[in-house]
Amino acid sequence: MIEKIVLTGAAGKLARRLRAPLSLLCRQLVVADIVPLEATGNETAVQLDLSDAAAVDGLLQGADTVVHFAGYPREAAWATLIPANIVAVTHLWEAALKHGVRRIVYASTNHVVGMYPVDRKVDVAAELKCDSRYGVSKAFTETVARFYYEKFGLESLGIRIGRCEDEASDERMLSTWIHPQDLANLVQLGITHPVAADVVYGVSENSQGWCVNPPFEQFPYRPQHSADAFADRIEAAKPPTAKRWPLQGGPFADYEFVGESARAANFYRASYATFPLPKSRHGND
């Protein structure tokens, strides 16, 4: 049994449902949030702001595993995202390194690949195409996690969560939905299964899904739920004028978007054949 797990954002919508399953995996579950929490069972409650380095340092003393679900969960101005999603992450990984934390399992998002068109499948190795400042803040987290693994050996699993609700309720969720139980299973696998600095998609078994997870032999995640069960109800309730999003990020990609979605959908950095070097630099004009 694990001695001590720290769960950040424990008052939040998703993390509060992780408290019971995580408390079974460890002797002490530290539930931490910027808002006050009441501890039950083997929990210890800590109220702190993760953008305070000294507080984070104290929080991680003696921890084996961190499950990091605190953060600002949607698009916002940088002034909001930076303390919650950037500064907090730098403090957390630094403190984890200092205190010999074995692993961090953290909430990332499908919005790190939200600029992919909806007719493409995306696996975990696909280049990132963030659809929002929020998505960029999570891409930062994934990069930090990779750096601390490659440089220092600190393990992590990022879960690119789709939309986590008890039920799927709109067309986009037929692709992105994850049931809270499937998310809890993924977090548990993230703690117990061997990982390096991997990422997985936090989605249930949705036949209309875009995300491709590693094969079962490599990462034994078997979702128990599917958005397909809600497809008829969603179709019947769909207003005739319902917008079809061209990009996987849906409203996140659409918000503030300038120009044609094809620009975002068709740009891939790996495709250097389209790199717009001025002709004179090729020496062939």
Ligand SMILES: NC(=O)c1ccc[n+]([C@@H]2O[C@H](COP(=O)([O-])OP(=O)(O)OC[C@H]3O[C@@H](n4cnc5c(N)ncnc54)[C@H](O)[C@@H]3O)[C@@H](O)[C@H]2O)c1
């Ligand atoms: N809800 C979803 O479907 C979804 C989808 C994709 C990713 N995510 C990610 O999952 C995580 C949890 O999302 P949620 O929907 O539960 O959000 P939430 O807002 O309900 O919970 C986040 C928690 O983090 C805490 N928090 C924020 N800033 C903090 C700080 N500086 N210090 C300490 N605590 C702080 C908040 O008080 C809150 O309790 C987030 O990282 C979010 O980006 C959620």
